[in-house]
Amino acid sequence: MFLVGLTGGIASGKSTVSNVLRDLGCVIIDADKIAREVVEPGKPALKRIVRHFGKSVLQDDGTLDRAKLGSIIFADSEKRKILNRCTHPYIQRTMLWEVLTSFLSGHHYVILDVPLLLDGSALRSFIKYVLVVYCDEATQLDRLMARNDLTQEGALQRINSQVPLEIKKKQADFVIDNNGSLTATKQQVLELYERLEGSYAHWKLRSFLFGSLVLLGGVAYQLYSFL
Numbered sequence: 001m002f003l004v005g006l007t008g009g010i011a012s013g014k015s016t017v018s019n020v021l022r023d024l025g026c027v028i029i030d031a032d033k034i035a036r037e038v039v040e041p042g043k044p045a046l047k048r049i050v051r052h053f054g055k056s057v058l059q060d061d062g063t064l065d066r067a068k069l070g071s072i073i074f075a076d077s078e079k080r081k082i083l084n085r086c087t088h089p090y091i092q093r094t095m096l097w098e099v100l101t102s103f104l105s106g107h108h109y110v111i112l113d114v115p116l117l118l119d120g121s122a123l124r125s126f127i128k129y130v131l132v133v134y135c136d137e138a139t140q141l142d143r144l145m146a147r148n149d150l151t152q153e154g155a156l157q158r159i160n161s162q163v164p165l166e167i168k169k170k171q172a173d174f175v176i177d178n179n180g181s182l183t184a185t186k187q188q189v190l191e192l193y194e195r196l197e198g199s200y201a202h203w204k205l206r207s208f209l210f211g212s213l214v215l216l217g218g219v220a221y222q223l224y225s226f227l
């Protein structure tokens with residue numbers, strides 16, 4: 001059993017890659033999705049956020065005003081740290097619980113899609129292979145501005161709130177270069193998938209050999225005691 005961390009920068013293409021891996025049958029646990037669940041009305045993370053940022057970050061129906069909170073925390077690193085302290089413990093706990101249930105239901109490796117994995121996340125120590133989805137900053141900026149309808153300043157604030165992709169790339173076991181076409185990216189994901197499956201087969205063989213050795217040792221010990 002092992003964990004693969006899928007990370008990168010904002011709008012570098014993590015969801016694009018994780019969708020391909022999911023279609024291939026991989027289990028993906030998505031931190032952004034869980035981050036939305038833990039701040040639903042009534043949840044403790046939302047109460048913490050309101051305690052620190054005030055009721056003005058809520059919409060009339062009591063749900064989090066994500067655009068408003070985003071404009072506060074991406075402009076101020078201290079406020080970002082406060083938000084992380086309000087949400088990350090709940091996100092991490094939920095992710096580890098989902099990992100446990102995936103392993104109990106028979107999956108041998110699980111992919112954690114965590115944007116901030118290499119930005120100091122406590123989840124890093126559980127990860128066997130780190131996969132970074134990379135694109136250059138100009139491409140990242142263009143894609144982010146287009147997807148989130150942001151000004152250049154707003155998009156740069158978000159990019160600069162994270163460890164640069166060039167640094168994350170150096171810490172990767174695998175890099176997916178997502179500068180090119182979607183077809184080129186899919187081809188790299190297929191190659192990665194085959195390596196993960198190969199790594200699992202290798203692990204299974206090693207476990208089998210280790211188990212057999214322990215069994216043989218036990219039998220030999222019993223025979224020796226008997227004689």
Ligand SMILES: CC(C)(COP(=O)(O)OP(=O)(O)OC[C@H]1O[C@@H](n2cnc3c(N)ncnc32)[C@H](O)[C@@H]1O)[C@@H](O)C(=O)NCCC(=O)NCCS
Pocket residue numbers: 009010011031032035065066067069070073080083084087091114115116161162
């Ligand atoms: C600030 C919030 C309300 C903005 O919501 P919004 O819908 O605009 O963005 P969304 O949640 O889809 O996140 C988009 C991307 O922003 C980046 N991002 C989000 N939070 C952070 C953060 N605290 N620091 C740096 N980058 C971040 C990630 O790359 C993420 O993939 C939201 O991102 C949030 O609650 N963040 C705190 C939780 C968190 O750290 N999430 C990241 C996954 S652990």
Ligand SMILES: Nc1ncnc2c1ncn2[C@@H]1O[C@H](COP(=O)(O)OP(=O)(O)OP(=O)(O)O)[C@@H](O)[C@H]1O
Pocket residue numbers: 008009010011012013014015016017032115143144147178179180181182185
């Ligand atoms: N190879 C590609 N060619 C063209 N557009 C792409 C490519 N890869 C991703 N995109 C587009 O770029 C945007 C960002 O991609 P995606 O949502 O996968 O990034 P992400 O890393 O998951 O972002 P975030 O973490 O911010 O949610 C999307 O609009 C997506 O359609």
